Amino acid sequence: MALTESTMLELGTTAPDFALTDVVNGKLIRRDDFQGHKGLLVMFICTHCPYVKHIEKGLAALGMDYDDKPVGIVAISSNDAATYPDDSPAGLKKQAQTIGFRFPYLYDESQQVAHAYKAACTPDFFLFDGDLRLVYRGQFDDSRPGNGVAVTGKDLRTALDAVLDGKQPAADQKVSIGCNIKWKA
Numbered sequence: 001m002a003l004t005e006s007t008m009l010e011l012g013t014t015a016p017d018f019a020l021t022d023v024v025n026g027k028l029i030r031r032d033d034f035q036g037h038k039g040l041l042v043m044f045i046c047t048h049c050p051y052v053k054h055i056e057k058g059l060a061a062l063g064m065d066y067d068d069k070p071v072g073i074v075a076i077s078s079n080d081a082a083t084y085p086d087d088s089p090a091g092l093k094k095q096a097q098t099i100g101f102r103f104p105y106l107y108d109e110s111q112q113v114a115h116a117y118k119a120a121c122t123p124d125f126f127l128f129d130g131d132l133r134l135v136y137r138g139q140f141d142d143s144r145p146g147n148g149v150a151v152t153g154k155d156l157r158t159a160l161d162a163v164l165d166g167k168q169p170a171a172d173q174k175v176s177i178g179c180n181i182k183w184k185a
Contacts, residue, residue: 003177003178003179004120004121004177004178004179004180004181005120005121005175005176005177006119006120006121006124006125006137006138006139006175006176006177007118007119007120008137008138008173008175009117009118009126009134009137010134011133011134011135011137011171012133012134013133013134014132014133014134015031015040015042015126015128015132015133015134016031016113016116016117017030017031017032017116018030018031018076018106018108018113018116019031020076020106020107020108020113021089021106021107022104022105022106023089023090023092023093023096023105023106023107024093024096024097024101024104024105027104029074029104029106031132033072034072036070036130037070037071037072037130038069038070038071038129038130038163038164038166039070039071039072039127039128039129039130039135039160039163039164040071040072040073040074040127040128040132041071041072041073041074041125041126041127041128041156041160042074042076042117042125042126042127042128043059043073043074043075043076043123043124043125043126044075044076044077044078044114044117044119044121044122044123044124044125044181045059045075045076045077045122045123046077046079046084046086046087046092046122046179046182047077047086047087047091047092047094047095048084048086048087049122049123049178049179050145050179051121051122051123051144051145051177051178051179052122052123052178052179053145054143054144054145054151055123055140055141055143055151055153056095056099057099057151058140058141058143058151058152058153059075059099059101059123059140059153060099060100060101060102061153062153062156062157062160063100063101063102063103064100064102065157066160067102069160069164070164071160071163071164073103073104074103074104074105074106075096075101075103075104075105075106076105076106076107076108076113076114076119077092077105077106077107077108077122078108078111078113078114078119078181079122079181079182080111080182080183080184080185081107081109082184083182083184084182087182089107092105092107093105111181111183111184114181119181120180120181121176121177121178121179121180121181122178122179122181123140123176123178124137124176124178124181125137125138125139125140125156125176127156127159127160127163127169129163129168130163135159135162135163135168135169136156136159136163136169136173137173137176138155138156138159138173138174138175138176139155139156139173139174139175139176139177140153140155140156140176141153141154141155141156142154142155142174144177155173155174158170159173
């Protein structure tokens with residue numbers, strides 16, 4: 001496991017476009033499907049990373065808690081499924097159904113979307129406002145595998161609540177830490 005930090009993409013960056021297939025229902029999901037929302041959360045996750053496994057129930061809870069709010073949430077896996085077969089669309093679908101993800105779970109086979117977002121690790125979070133400008137990139141919370149801190153999603157939830165209230169999240173944001181994205185050779 002290669003410990004990797006988020007690149008901390010510059011705040012104010014416009015959300016790169018995407019059009020990817022949801023591994024659960026086969027629907028094509030586009031960035032612009034979320035126009036009219038107060039925000040869009042794009043999460044880069046996968047099935048096998050211990051950092052994602054540590055918070056995946058918290059991600060499911062976040063999805064349920066914000067399901068009726070005017071914010072779009074999508075998860076994307078960009079890992080090379082040839083090298084990491086658990087991160088294939090079938091593996092992602094199983095994870096989504098087992099854990100209870102309510103948000104679309106998209107597969108970025110070409111890895112172009114991960115490159116466009118400058119995603120570096122799993123998990124890696126990017127929260128955009130209603131104008132699709134980056135307002136938060138950072139950690140889910142202070143919990144890490146083995147550190148004894150409860151998984152709450154406090155940092156990301158605080159940022160989401162600010163966006164829903166029409167406010168800017170605090171600029172002091174802690175990097176997300178996890179496994180590196182498994183890039184194709």
